Amino acid sequence: MEKKTVRDILEGYKKFLHHDITVYGWVRAFRSNRFIALNDGSTIKNLQIVVEFSEFDEQLLKNINTGSSLKILGEVVESQGAGQTVEIIAKKIIVLGDNHFEELQKTILQPKRHSLEKLREEAHLRFRTNLFGAIFRVRSAVSFAIHEFFNKKQFFYINTPIITGADAEGAGEMFSVTALNLSDLPKDAQGAVDFTQDFFGKKTNLTVSGQLEAETAAMGLGRVYTFGPTFRAENSNTTRHLAEFWMVEPEVAFNNLEDNIDLAEDFLKYVIGYVLENCKDDLAFLDERFTQEQNQKPEKDRAKEGLIEKLENVLSKRFKRVSYTEAIEILMNSKENKKGKFQFPVENWGTDLQSEHERYLVEKHFECPVVLFDYPKEIKAFYMRLNDDGKTVAAMDVLFPGIGEIIGGSQREDRLSVLKAKMEQMDVDTEELWWYLDTRKFGSVPHAGFGLGLERLVLFVTGMTNIRDVIPFARTPKNAEF
């Protein structure tokens, strides 16, 4: 028979009432030598174990501390106390393994408030805290909702390569991958590193995006998405950047820009709706934490909405769709711009939008998620479809309150001659990408896709503010511990 989790018992307790049951977990607290708060990770809630002091060996009970791992056999009863509906009257208690309690008190497992920095340094232990338990359960739910959404819509999940020979993806600085001995690199006749002797016979990098490969798959399978790690070797030590992060990239044959925006909106609403429905306890905890954090700020800097309220509001409104050109006008005419309150003043059409401008549009002007589209071609990537005006491309960015850009995408340039000309203009190697060009030669079709950074979405859903706190083990400049 399968083990019952704490969640099973709390949610289905009526089935178990007055039955003996076995439960496993870690001690979160042991109050008055009588009440053990037991947690097994299945839920943020603890299960109360009632220990009749006189019925157990004293030495056994002395051995039970915060952090101890226990197996308990006991009877499920309705709780007499406040705070829980059900509890277990312990009949048998087994300590499952070592718990070096003195040493534990020097770690983040000591039950007191620790800084998020400290928790990051002991990332291998922070899964056991309420906060990070909640974050990683929510992250898991977000990931599952993503797969479920696409599966329901007949998308196929594909794995694009992590190690790539392509140098041209153009989304940022790349890490090199090599099996050569770095202390003794082979050289060619010209004295350059001889990558023909490397594992793959050429220089290889870690991917910055699976999009180009996903496009080739969409040309056969129709609707596809990737969901995998991507990498940037950019020395950005900020709360918003990771060197290794997870990206979701759908790519859809026959879709135009409007279809793409519809998909992005449906997608975000589905995932957020899923979390609201399936992570109630964790969200309640995160919501309370969020409010406490806000209350420590000066009133003017506080978020207008609570966390759950914010998520519900995303679901209730249609995202506002605004062309880049309209957005520039709004920004140029804004009080903020006129009074010189933007760090980067908005002076003319063609300028790239900064985070402060995106946030103005979302948080002040429209007060809802905004989709900007039809950007100047000069500030966007080579593969985006040129619009008939000759000036803009069919790009789209979804902007979220507090986060800024959460999704970026476009309809892709499907006309071979236009694409080739664009690649040459922008110095993208057409020979290296021969296979990408092939997709425009053999039954080329309009198609579109976008990229979502998973961690950005998890930040939004959890109300956390540092991206290092929503991935189990962050990879950032000078940090690859664990």
Add this chain to the structure above:
Amino acid sequence: MEKKTVRDILEGYKKFLHHDITVYGWVRAFRSNRFIALNDGSTIKNLQIVVEFSEFDEQLLKNINTGSSLKILGEVVESQGAGQTVEIIAKKIIVLGDNHFEELQKTILQPKRHSLEKLREEAHLRFRTNLFGAIFRVRSAVSFAIHEFFNKKQFFYINTPIITGADAEGAGEMFSVTALNLSDLPKDAQGAVDFTQDFFGKKTNLTVSGQLEAETAAMGLGRVYTFGPTFRAENSNTTRHLAEFWMVEPEVAFNNLEDNIDLAEDFLKYVIGYVLENCKDDLAFLDERFTQEQNQKPEKDRAKEGLIEKLENVLSKRFKRVSYTEAIEILMNSKENKKGKFQFPVENWGTDLQSEHERYLVEKHFECPVVLFDYPKEIKAFYMRLNDDGKTVAAMDVLFPGIGEIIGGSQREDRLSVLKAKMEQMDVDTEELWWYLDTRKFGSVPHAGFGLGLERLVLFVTGMTNIRDVIPFARTPKNAEF
């Protein structure tokens, strides 16, 4: 309104009968200037479009070739001909993009039989073939079933790091990751490469397994699994090895070896059952192909079962559980061994099993999937739990017909002192893995997990024989194209 896929129309055609509908796809064949077989990747089946020659522009029809991309408006009617229940009477046909038909005939898109080697060289186009459409739809279904299985069982999906500072995972040769300029590596005073100047401030590699990090997560969240890419820099140019492949690694607090075997069996059966239920058309195609392949072999080398039959048989029988010690006895006493038919004769307890031995047990002796457990400690990894006999560890391998080992796992050594001693014996750096040892210090618990190579499972389910054919873009020695 959302676009209808070919699958929507074929499966739900009764809703659409005598309605006009718009459909998109690529031409698989254009017969008799009258019947277009249209495919959009949503299913292996084509939708028949009936074109009344006289009602369309001749030039338009001349432009329609194999590979052409079309948008068609037409009426859904019950088909008069054999082979399909429904077809579309075209009213309007739009060619969506370029199709360089002459050049296409030099590619694998030319409708004739191509070798699998040739298809690999044009991996960006093979998504459009019946075979690879089927394989990648099945791979997607396998992946979704994996997530669904674990989600139903209250597991949390976690992402363990791809770039790792650890050198000690011990599962194989690693690739280096660096942001240093390989043509001009900084050196320290001793003339060694100065990795303190590298992005992460130390030497980093691509992960070979997320297990150790997953164990830390299981110590907080209880039941977790990873599903991500892993890497081996091993120069193995075989049909079974990839330098980059996807691995699934569940890790479960409170589970012992038997629980672990139960989980592995449930898991494999769930995934195979899901594919049988949800990929009927693709499996029917793969089954037929499999039978044709078998029929080309000498009778003695043919598989005993058809593909679907083989999958159904996995579901119907309980996996045979056999200790290593029993297995060695069976092998030593086998006719094959006595007659010297094994390349590696089985002479004594303690020897590592070779693929030929595993296949003998599965395919000849037991004729069903086999789980071997309790292996000699010397031939298994440092983290596996030492059994009370002092000689064996609580390891398990699931062996499948035609594939050999599909899952390898173990109960983990949860006793700090035993683990430490084992690491020292086996020369594993205890300082580098301080965080791993921590999990045995603070409420250590029995726990267990396993690893499944996704591509091995997809090989089994699709009946393919070369692992390069079940991943979109294979990474193998001297090959990182696309």
